[in-house]
Amino acid sequence: MDEPQRLGDFLLRRGISRRAFMKFCTAMASAMAMPPSFAKSMAKNLESAKRESVIYLSFQECTGCAESLTRSHSPTLETLIFDFISLDYQDTLMAAAGRAAERAKEEAIKRAGPGGYLVVVDGSVPLGAGGAYSASGGKTSLQILGDTIENAAAVICVGTCSSFGGIPYADPNPTDARSVSQLMEAGKVPSKPVINVSGCPPIPVVIAGTLAHYLTFGRIPELDHLNRPKPFFGETIHDRCYRRPYYEEGKFAQAFDDEGARSGWCLYELGCKGPITYNACATTKWNGGTSFPVESGHGCLGCSEPGFWDGGSFYKPLSAGMLGDPGTLGAAAAAGAAVGAGAAWAHRRRNARAKEEG
Amino acid sequence: MSEEDWEDLPQPVVALLREVAVLLDRLVREGEPEAIDLRALPVMTPEDLESFRDALGTGEVHATVTALGETTVRETAFPAVWWVTYYGADGDIVAERIEVARVPDILVTQEADMGAGLRALVEALPEPREGGPAAPEGPSIRWVED
Numbered sequence: 378m379d380e381p382q383r384l385g386d387f388l389l390r391r392g393i394s395r396r397a398f399m400k401f402c403t404a405m406a407s408a409m410a411m412p413p414s415f416a417k418s419m420a421k422n423l424e425s426a427k428r429e430s431v432i433y434l435s436f437q438e439c440t441g442c443a444e445s446l447t448r449s450h451s452p453t454l455e456t457l458i459f460d461f462i463s464l465d466y467q468d469t470l471m472a473a474a475g476r477a478a479e480r481a482k483e484e485a486i487k488r489a490g491p492g493g494y495l496v497v498v499d500g501s502v503p504l505g506a507g508g509a510y511s512a513s514g515g516k517t518s519l520q521i522l523g524d525t526i527e528n529a530a531a532v533i534c535v536g537t538c539s540s541f542g543g544i545p546y547a548d549p550n551p552t553d554a555r556s557v558s559q560l561m562e563a564g565k566v567p568s569k570p571v572i573n574v575s576g577c578p579p580i581p582v583v584i585a586g587t588l589a590h591y592l593t594f595g596r597i598p599e600l601d602h603l604n605r606p607k608p609f610f611g612e613t614i615h616d617r618c619y620r621r622p623y624y625e626e627g628k629f630a631q632a633f634d635d636e637g638a639r640s641g642w643c644l645y646e647l648g649c650k651g652p653i654t655y656n657a658c659a660t661t662k663w664n665g666g667t668s669f670p671v672e673s674g675h676g677c678l679g680c681s682e683p684g685f686w687d688g689g690s691f692y693k694p695l696s697a698g699m700l701g702d703p704g705t706l707g708a709a710a711a712a713g714a715a716v717g718a719g720a721a722w723a724h725r726r727r728n729a730r731a732k733e734e735g
Numbered sequence: 736m737s738e739e740d741w742e743d744l745p746q747p748v749v750a751l752l753r754e755v756a757v758l759l760d761r762l763v764r765e766g767e768p769e770a771i772d773l774r775a776l777p778v779m780t781p782e783d784l785e786s787f788r789d790a791l792g793t794g795e796v797h798a799t800v801t802a803l804g805e806t807t808v809r810e811t812a813f814p815a816v817w818w819v820t821y822y823g824a825d826g827d828i829v830a831e832r833i834e835v836a837r838v839p840d841i842l843v844t845q846e847a848d849m850g851a852g853l854r855a856l857v858e859a860l861p862e863p864r865e866g867g868p869a870a871p872e873g874p875s876i877r878w879v880e881d
Contacts, residue, residue, distance in 0.1 A: 385847065389847055389851055394802050394845075394848055395845030395847050395848045396800055396802040396806075396841055396845070396848070397802040397803040399840055399841055400802060400803055400804075400806060400829075400830075400841065401803070403829075403830045403832070403841075404821060406830075407772050407774050407775065407829070407831075407832075408829075408830075410775050413769070413770035413771065413772045414769065414770070416770075417840070454803060454804075454823055454829055457803070660774070662827075665823060665825030665826065665827040666823070666827025666828060666829075
């Protein structure tokens with residue numbers, strides 16, 4: 378029996394009720410900070426949308442990103458996104474292997490036609506040793522990436538590795554790893570619209586929401602200066618942190634077991650990178666909405682930002698390491714709100730510079 | 736809540752209640768349902784949210800929908816103003832809204848579900864016995880693929 382092409386028909390065939398579908402759209406609209414009425418138009422658009430073919434490529438990565446999206450035992454709203462797309466290739470999840478798997482990919486690309494499919498990339502691509510550090514089926518990751526995205530509508534980089542190089546890219550970058558954007562800028566693979574859904578790993582609802590946005594409108598969402606979808610990366614962890622009032626009052630924990638830490642004071646002095654990290658952890662949280670790192674008592678590592686692994690110690694306050702300008706930011710403990718904005722601005726400038734230097 | 740309690744409400748709560756009144760006015764005049772996303776509001780303290788909840792009070796209807804986790808639909812003391820909390824399968828809150836409508840969308844049976852239900856029911860029914868009463872001549876079954 379042929380699978381229905383319209384998403385609404387497909388969901389009904391799968392036994393997913395319209396109420397569950399409405400709920401998905403309401404949750405996504407809320408997560409994307411869209412007006413509440415958006416949920417209804419999202420449902421209407423999605424219902425008649427075509428199930429988009431998606432090819433998911435894994436390169437130098439730990440599979441934590443795929444794990445983030447699929448971790449749950451019970452069907453969650455995030456995993457519902459797998460019903461919205463036609464996942465035609467994912468070498469970790471698919472039953473087929475070897476030539477059969479590669480054939481499935483080629484057929485899906487041919488069936489979808491030019492501009493008719495999306496490519497999700499997980500992991501960085503190594504150029505060292507002729508690409509030998511990451512290869513399968515006799516092809517290097519660079520070749521696989523280039524061939525697969527040639528006719529793609531857009532590339533969604535899931536995780537910090539494919540977005541910015543991530544941990545493989547960390548100094549001394551032994552495999553000469555690159556991000557997808559770097560490879561496009563260098564002309565090593567065809568240039569396509571790129572959406573960076575960074576994070577180590579990214580928040581499941583952010584992955585699902587970005588895909589849902591594309592399926593709803595048929596175009597990529599508004600992006601920030603690092604090509605991250607603004608609905609999720611528009612604010613810093615610090616902007617929405619529940620410990621923020623203590624920052625304003627100048628109350629900072631000095632050790633992980635001191636009185637301040639126990640009282641829930643700000644973790645800035647313990648190295649929290651919240652003020653320069655754009656992500657939605659503070660609002661969407663993790664593990665079924667349980668908490669996020671700062672709520673568990675540890676500072677933010679800044680994992681959705683480029684070069685987070687090389688930013689100095691995770692336990693040194695921002696003023697002492699990451700920004701390299703202790704003079705300006707040293708008075709953070711007393712200065713209050715303006716510092717967060719200043720640090721964020723300085724970091725954006727630093728990222729912009731890093732981007733220009735490529 | 737007594738009259739004095741309303742006088743003492745914090746400013747952000749009063750502002751939010753005014754917004755609810757504007758939306759209810761729109762529903763009354765134009766029949767247009769609207770909603771407020773409680774998670775998109777600028778940071779409100781848990782105490783503010785609690786006094787907002789107290790001010791809205793409790794109405795006649797309390798419903799639970801079970802579809803990919805629960806959704807609780809609670810009418811407030813002001814008819815057509817509903818407090819709707821959407822939970823994920825793990826019990827986490829995935830959305831929370833004040834919905835101003837005759838009936839929140841999540842409660843209304845959708846047309847496609849009706850069609851699927853009718854089909855399931857007809858398929859489950861035994862064949863009519865010979866000589867017995869004929870099956871009712873209902874409208875033809877609508878199925879989304881038609």
